């Protein structure tokens with residue numbers, strides 16, 4: 001329960017919804033209780049009038065009495081209707097304040113969690129799976145919302161109604177009051193337990209459902225592979241098995257639900273029987289009137305739902321507390337990478353690695369060992385090396401996605417940890433190895449980093465990344481949707497759109513992480529030539545596997561097993577006759593082979 005205390009700040013924030021809400025609960029309940037007394041009076045009136053009516057048997061007056069009796073009954077009927085309307089009106093106000101408050105809090109909480117997500121560093125995302133992260137913002141927040149809205153509303157409602165109804169019952173007859181409410185605690189306890197079973201089974205169903213949807217989603221995404229390997233029949237069998245599992249769980253839930261309602265009705269029925277029996281005895285003793293029995297039956301009908309909701313609300317609060325605990329645990333996680341200052345900072349782009357070693361925090365893999373190099377504005381620094389040798393890790397550290405384990409990364413001579421992170425990242429254009437484009441238009445993907453969509457700048461970026469001609473050939477040009485709902489670009493086109501996105505922001509530092517691999521050598525040359533023009537005086541870091549991509553770089557770093565094993569210009573490295581030279585010879589041979597075959 002103490003976890004839910006976190007939400008008290010929201011109650012304070014929305015106090016002008018909560019306080020009137022509570023007031024409306026009280027008023028609506030008063031209008032819920034009053035009809036019982038009107039019905040009692042009406043009942044007693046019926047009894048009296050019937051006796052008076054019989055007294056006048058044979059007299060002319062009997063018709064008159066009948067008329068008076070009829071119109072007074074109508075009056076009572078109208079009164080009960082009026083009270084019901086008033087009650088309905090205040091119930092509406094109650095929901096409009098308390099339930100709306102819960103929706104506002106849900107919105108605030110979702111935003112708070114999302115903002116926190118964005119502040120957390122990459123390492124956090126490696127530690128948690130996407131499904132779990134999504135659950136916090138959707139499932140967990142929804143459960144907490146159930147406590148904030150229905151949970152609070154029904155609790156206040158039950159308490160107020162209980163106090164009012166029990167007070168009224170006790171003033172009429174203590175014995176009847178005690179007997180009437182006797183089955184109610186049993187009802188609440190049963191509902192609590194049954195509800196827990198229902199929740200448990202519902203969760204199992206939910207698990208089955210998500211497993212079924214991930215299964216379907218994965219198979220749809222991999223439909224090309226599935227068809228080419230002719231696995232349709234076996235996948236269908238797996239789907240049937242998953243689906244059957246879901247069906248069995250759903251049926252077990254339906255069984256409990258089927259038992260639930262008859263059981264409730266039975267208990268309510270028993271309470272009614274008790275009221276009529278004990279009430280009848282009390283009427284015979286002359287302690288109460290028959291109208292009181294009717295009055296008690298109305299009280300009981302008013303109390304039934306709140307008592308039932310008590311069991312429901314208890315398990316609802318338990319679930320909300322568990323969800324809020326998970327949310328709190330996550331909100332208390334501090335981002336590992338934070339900007340040390342908000343002061344605006346201009347970045348020139350001089351990068352220096354000084355004896356940098358790096359171990360990935362979650363896996364313990366040592367990706368860099370004592371790496372030192374500089375990349376100055378106006379320079380193109382290339383990194384080449386075997387897969388897994390630590391090239392992308394250097395890009396990660398330049399972007400300060402992680403902090404170094406040992407040594408330091410300097411930006412314009414200062415430790416990167418002291419640089420305004422937002423300003424710095426604004427100045428870095430990064431093209432990742434794995435292209436990621438949003439399901440949006442091409443123009444919006446290129447203009448991703450800009451606050452306003454500047455079409456001439458977008459088109460220029462597309463020209464510089466040699467993808468302009470491909471885009472304008474599409475029916476909707478730059479407004480073509482890509483991704484799930486749109487067209488599929490080729491691997492090389494995607495890479496070039498991703499490059500356009502990076503250069504559209506005119507960065508001071510540009511990092512290409514092996515992003516020319518799916519581009520033919522002629523286009524690659526065109527892009528590199530354009531880069532030479534637009535990145536003039538700025539820092540370029542290019543990670544590549546092909547020597548043809550990097551041979552004109554000012555400096556080439558050859559990586560192996562997390563270390564820089566060779567460093568220099570293309571000519572220097574060839575003269576060294578080491579690893580770079582071997583790689584060059586090998587690639588030269590590979591290029592010559594197809595020519596020989598021609």
Ligand SMILES: Nc1ncnc2c1ncn2[C@@H]1O[C@H](COP(=O)(O)OP(=O)(O)OP(=O)(O)O)[C@@H](O)[C@H]1O
Pocket residue numbers: 126360362363365366367385386387388389390391392393394433514
């Ligand atoms: N996020 C990560 N968490 C843990 N270990 C990682 C992570 N990223 C990379 N590694 C590990 O660090 C080492 C260096 O990886 P890195 O991606 O820097 O290599 P690379 O030279 O860029 O390889 P490639 O040319 O295949 O892209 C590898 O052993 C890899 O398994």
